[in-house]
Amino acid sequence: MTYAPDAARRLRRVFLRGLELQANLGVLPQEHAAPQRVVIHVELLVEDPDAPHGIGEDRLARVVNYAAVAEGAREVALAGHTRLAETLAERIALRALEDPRVVSAAVTVEKPDILPDAAAVGVTVERLRPPRP
Numbered sequence: 001m002t003y004a005p006d007a008a009r010r011l012r013r014v015f016l017r018g019l020e021l022q023a024n025l026g027v028l029p030q031e032h033a034a035p036q037r038v039v040i041h042v043e044l045l046v047e048d049p050d051a052p053h054g055i056g057e058d059r060l061a062r063v064v065n066y067a068a069v070a071e072g073a074r075e076v077a078l079a080g081h082t083r084l085a086e087t088l089a090e091r092i093a094l095r096a097l098e099d100p101r102v103v104s105a106a107v108t109v110e111k112p113d114i115l116p117d118a119a120a121v122g123v124t125v126e127r128l129r130p131p132r133p
Contacts, residue, residue, distance in 0.1 A: 003043045003106060007052035011103060014064045016042040019073055024081040025088060025111070032081065039120065040073050041108040042092065047101045064099055072096060073107075085109040085123045093127035104128045 005013045019042075022035040046064050050056040056063075072095040082088045086109075093105040110122035 003045050003104070005048075006045075007048070010048050010051045011045045012048040012051065014044040014046050014066070014069070016040070016066060016069050016073065019070055021074060021077050023077045023088070025077075025083075025085060025109075027083050036111065037113050038077060038085075038088075039110040039112055039122075040077065040092065041110075042069055042073060042096060043106040044069070044096055045103045045105075046099075047103060064101060068099075069096060072098075085111060086125060089123055089125040090127065093125055097127060097129050100129075102129060 003013045003015075005011060019040040021038050021040065023038040024035050025031065025038055026036065044064060048056075073092045076091045076095050077088060082091070089107040089109045092109075093107045096102050096105040096107070104126060106124060106126045108122060108124040110120040112120040114121045
């Protein structure tokens, strides 16, 4: 899944690719015994109040901070054992949606060492910010 920026809707795309961690993830006995390599990708659609024609202030406070997105994903992934990649992706997406500027989050969790003849297995989930009351 690739989100596209949409200036007409005042949205920009923010992404994090290839965050690699050793996480406790899986249902098999060997997956409970030791952490495994997990690769996380996050794509966000973020409100862009200066679109479609303007340029915003050159200040970090006006944008979603990539380091904060990575840290949030890292904290969720390392918080304990998660059985399903789907659950981990959903938790990471909800963490990203805590920033009120994030409209939607697509999160991919890959397990690259599961099948010897495949580069990776995994899942992508999407979550939307609930409508404002």
